[in-house]
Amino acid sequence: MAESPNLALGYNSTYELFDSPLMQAIRRESYGEDIGQYSWVTAAELREHLQSLKLTEQSRVLDFGCGPCGPLTFIAKNVGCQLVGVDLSAQALAVGAARAKRMEVSSLIELHQADGNSALPVRAGFDAVVSFDVILHLQDRATILKRFSSLLKPSGKILLTDAGVVTGAISNEEFALRSVNGFTQFVPPGFNEKILESCSFKILSITDRTDGLLHNASGRIRARSAHAEELIKIEGPEKFHEQQRYLETVVKLSERKALSRMVYLAEWSTR
Ligand SMILES: C[S@@+](CC[C@H](N)C(=O)[O-])C[C@H]1O[C@@H](n2cnc3c(N)ncnc32)[C@H](O)[C@@H]1O
Numbered sequence: 001m002a003e004s005p006n007l008a009l010g011y012n013s014t015y016e017l018f019d020s021p022l023m024q025a026i027r028r029e030s031y032g033e034d035i036g037q038y039s040w041v042t043a044a045e046l047r048e049h050l051q052s053l054k055l056t057e058q059s060r061v062l063d064f065g066c067g068p069c070g071p072l073t074f075i076a077k078n079v080g081c082q083l084v085g086v087d088l089s090a091q092a093l094a095v096g097a098a099r100a101k102r103m104e105v106s107s108l109i110e111l112h113q114a115d116g117n118s119a120l121p122v123r124a125g126f127d128a129v130v131s132f133d134v135i136l137h138l139q140d141r142a143t144i145l146k147r148f149s150s151l152l153k154p155s156g157k158i159l160l161t162d163a164g165v166v167t168g169a170i171s172n173e174e175f176a177l178r179s180v181n182g183f184t185q186f187v188p189p190g191f192n193e194k195i196l197e198s199c200s201f202k203i204l205s206i207t208d209r210t211d212g213l214l215h216n217a218s219g220r221i222r223a224r225s226a227h228a229e230e231l232i233k234i235e236g237p238e239k240f241h242e243q244q245r246y247l248e249t250v251v252k253l254s255e256r257k258a259l260s261r262m263v264y265l266a267e268w269s270t271r
Pocket residue numbers: 009011036037038039040041064065066067068069070071086087088089092114115116117131132133134137138
């Protein structure tokens with residue numbers, strides 16, 4: 001796999017030790033159940049999404065921005081369907097491939113390193129596209145959602161989460177602190193809905209999951225503080241404190257409902 005061209009993206013350094021015992025313990029302490037996620041999605045939320053998507057062993061699913069393949073390997077293990085993962089970070093995909101092997105689901109999984117701002121190197125004909133907390137890092141979501149529609153079968157579904165919906169007042173300093181993981185785009189309520197509809201998606205449901213994000217971010221701050229000494233040795237003091245400030249900002253913004261995490265479920269209609 002080729003190295004990611006966007007080395008500025010803050011996620012890359014985090015992926016190096018992603019599946020070490022320490023990081024697994026921190027995820028367990030933060031989320032309750034560690035599925036190898038590097039997003040706000042929990043195992044319980046993912047189980048609900050699987051019900052809504054009505055996936056079967058025969059389904060073929062694209063996980064866009066799959067990162068280290070936590071949700072992707074969880075779906076493979078629980079549903080047994082075929083999955084294609086795409087991410088910008090080669091390091092994340094290497095972590096994901098190793099986990100898929102340990103979970104004995106490698107035969108169900110195909111991984112591609114690619115920049116989602118350009119055409120994706122995948123074959124069309126998906127029953128579903130899922131994307132957990134990625135879309136806010138992409139530059140032109142209208143083009144990307146149009147691309148997803150061309151990759152789906154008729155009546156195929158898309159499940160998209162966006163943790164960057166602006167629902168209150170946010171200062172310039174807070175925007176900067178919330179963007180430390182690389183390019184981040186914040187949108188007003190209704191923005192994603194309008195784009196989905198313009199790409200011929202019929203919206204089936206929109207759910208506010210900000211409370212879950214608040215719970216997980218608070219858990220991450222606590223777990224990281226409890227392991228501060230070990231983490232500072234790995235991340236260095238600067239990166240450690242930057243991530244804590246980032247998480248504290250996430251908590252503040254969600255507590256006062258200034259930034260919301262929304263889940264969009266939609267079906268591609270060929271009409
Ligand atoms: C918050 S993480 C989510 C990872 C994964 N979906 C999960 O739930 O664990 C965001 C992911 O988006 C990926 N990403 C950011 N910009 C991207 C781009 N332009 N193309 C493809 N992936 C991108 C990052 O590399 C990162 O793995």
